[in-house]
Amino acid sequence: LQGHDSSVSSVAVSADGSRIASGSWDKTIRIWNAVTGEAMVGPLMGHTDVVFSVAFSPHGKLLASGSRDRSIRLWDSETGQQEGQPLLGHSDSVWSVAFSPNGERIVSGCQDGILKIWDMNTRQTIREPLEVHDGSVMAVAYSPDGRRIVSGSYNSTIRVWDAQTGETVLGPLRGHTAPVTSVAFSPDATGSRIVSGSYDGTIRIWDAQTRRTVVGPWQAHVGVLSVAFMPDGKRVVSGGDDNLVKVWDVEAMEANA
Structure with a gap:
């Protein structure tokens, strides 16, 4: 899919699998038909610096984007129109954004080590800030039941947070020896496991209730940039x-561990 003028830093797929959104160092966002590969909407212009992260809402109507310009912007994914004013409050680059499973909240991770939770009705922060990571927050994700948030940091650690109180419920999880670039909960109802990928080249799977590594670490790439569970939860894909x-x-x- 060609159209961006610089590196593509983030991609997201809508819940129904029909569309792909991409964010780029060219400061724009594009939305593509996932079946034909044709450009559907965009370029979406509004950010004044690199777009580091994009995420579809669960119903697919909205798209959120986080940027080095310190803002989070919301877009109508069908028309490309910006929805309301940018979400402002981070003091540095917004590296990662994710919607809650019900679409009522967004969690964002910042280069300054702070996570914020935003209410989609008021467009205001409701947890500000969560406990600070000792390094940039590279990745964030909600559990399938919306009760927890997992974050991966440049300081090589992972934390799990209570999505209601903002308190740390697990972590920091230590084991990786380089920045944690990607994290995800398993797709079962409670998100019983967490997969993490790091620039140390390894992938780990953790028990989401304890600090225990269930599988790994295993050497996967020169540097792992992205990980995700397949929908059946039995496989993990990595880039x-x-x-x-x-x-x-x-x-x-x-079984072989």
């Missing part, structure tokens, strides 16, 4: 700095 995408059988790896 790396070695230009490769790999799919891993988690059950087989756990």
Whole structure:
């Protein structure tokens, strides 16, 4: 899919699988037809610096974007129109954004180590700030039940937070030896596991209730840039700095651990 004028830093797929959104160092966002590859909407222009993260709302109507310009912007994913005023309050680059499963909140992670939770009705922060990471927040994700948030940091650690109170409920989880670039909960109802990828080249799977590593670490890439569970929860897909995408059988790896 061609159209951006610089590096593509983030992609997201709508819940129904029909559209792909991409954010770029060219400061724009584009939305594509996931079946035909045709450009549907965009470029969406409004950010004044690099777009680091994009995320669809659960119903697919809205798209959120986080940027080095310190703002989060909301877009109508069908028309490309910006929805309301930018969400402002971070003091540095917004590296990561994610919607809650019900679409009523957004969590954002910042280069200054702070996470914020935003109310989508008032467009104001409702938890400001959460406990600070000792490094940029590179990745954030909600659990499937919306009760917890996981974050990965430049300081190589992972934390799990209570999405209502903003308190740390688990962590910091230590093991990676380089920035944690990507985190995700497993797709089961409670998100019983967490997968993490790091620029140390390894992937780990953690028990989301304890500090225990369930699977790994295993060497996956030169540097892991992105990880995600497949919908069945039995496999993990990873993308790396070695230009490769790999799919891993988690059950087989756990059985051989």
